[in-house]
Amino acid sequence: MSVFEIAREHGSWRLAGFALAVLLFLAVGLLRWPLLLAARVLLVVQSGLDARITASFAGAVPAPPETG
Secondary structure (H helix, E strand, C coil): CCCHHHHHHHHHHHHHHHHHHHHHHHHHHHHHHHHHHHHHHHHHHHHHHHHHHHHHHHCCCCCCCCCC
């Protein structure tokens, strides 16, 4: 079935609406990438800060006395 047959059977407005829906779907998919990248950057920064803070506090805590 060709595009012209679909336009003749369902109308050109329906075909244009379908094309718009496909383009909107692709646009939302492309819009997701920068947000995903920002989330990854925040995750790396937060993990690095967490490791540094944990290491700074872990060095300040005295070791428990050995018993036994």
